[in-house]
Amino acid sequence: MDRLAINNxxxxxxxxxxxxxxxxxxxxxxxxxxxxxxxAYTPIREYIKNLILKYEKEHWTDAAKITxxxxxxxxxxxxxxxxxxxxxxxxxxxxxxxxxxxxxxENDLAKILGHQKAYxxxxxxxxxxxxxxxxxxxxxxxxxxxxxxxxxxxxxxxxAHIRKTLKTMNNSKIKLTKKxxxxxxx
Numbered sequence: 739m740d741r742l743a744i745n746n747x748x749x750x751x752x753x754x755x756x757x758x759x760x761x762x763x764x765x766x767x768x769x770x771x772x773x774x775x776x777x778a779y780t781p782i783r784e785y786i787k788n789l790i791l792k793y794e795k796e797h798w799t800d801a802a803k804i805t806x807x808x809x810x811x812x813x814x815x816x817x818x819x820x821x822x823x824x825x826x827x828x829x830x831x832x833x834x835x836x837x838x839x840x841x842x843x844e845n846d847l848a849k850i851l852g853h854q855k856a857y858x859x860x861x862x863x864x865x866x867x868x869x870x871x872x873x874x875x876x877x878x879x880x881x882x883x884x885x886x887x888x889x890x891x892x893x894x895x896x897x898a899h900i901r902k903t904l905k906t907m908n909n910s911k912i913k914l915t916k917k918x919x920x921x922x923x924x
Contacts, residue, residue: 740867741758742758742761742762742765743865743866743867744765744782744860744865744866745866747762747765747782747785747786747789748782748785750789752789752792752793753789753790753792753793755811755815756808756811756812756814756815757811757814757815757818757819757894758793759790759793759794759797759812759815760812760815760816760818760819761815761819761822762786762789762790762793763790763819764819764822764823765786765865766783766786766787766790768863768864768865769782769783769786769865770783772863772865776856814894818891818894821891822864822889822891823864825889825890825891826863826864826889827864828886829864829886829887829889830862830863830864832882832886833847833862833876833880833882834862836880836881836882837880840879840880844858844859844862845858847862847876850875850879851872851875868887873887873888901914
């Protein structure tokens with residue numbers, strides 16, 4: 739479950755990391771445009787703003803307590819969220835372009851996927867994650883490569899776990915480079 743997916747955000751009591759902070763900030767900004775089209779997002783955006791302000795107050799207001807590790811984590815989170823946003827934007831543009839080439843629109847795609855139009859727009863805009871089946875349908879229907887539909891990012895906690903585990907395996911012939919699990923490598 740993605741804690742910061744639009745359908746889960748109201749269940750989040752606090753942001754737990756720099757990455758969540760950056761993702762919440764990004765979602766807050768993206769919802770500004772969406773909020774103009776639908777006031778249904780106003781309470782969600784207000785809730786996100788409060789989460790952001792609470793996190794900033796707890797982690798960034800006292801300059802004497804800000805560590806080099808905290809700054810590094812913030813920089814990494816900012817780069818990761820930027821890469822995620824770039825991927826989602828390119829995927830969105832590709833889907834919309836292929837729909838137009840096919841004589842279809844987002845509403846038609848919603849019907850094909852069996853979703854409501856609003857839900858499909860949230861998927862296309864990256865507010866929610868596509869299901870595996872949705873990705874495969876879009877791949878086959880619109881002839882979009884899977885690598886252009888599936889974000890190439892692995893959660894940083896999982897990357898740390900993989901690196902740590904491989905170090906303990908004496909017989910492993912796997913040799914990783916920094917780029918193998920770098921989120922930018924995709």
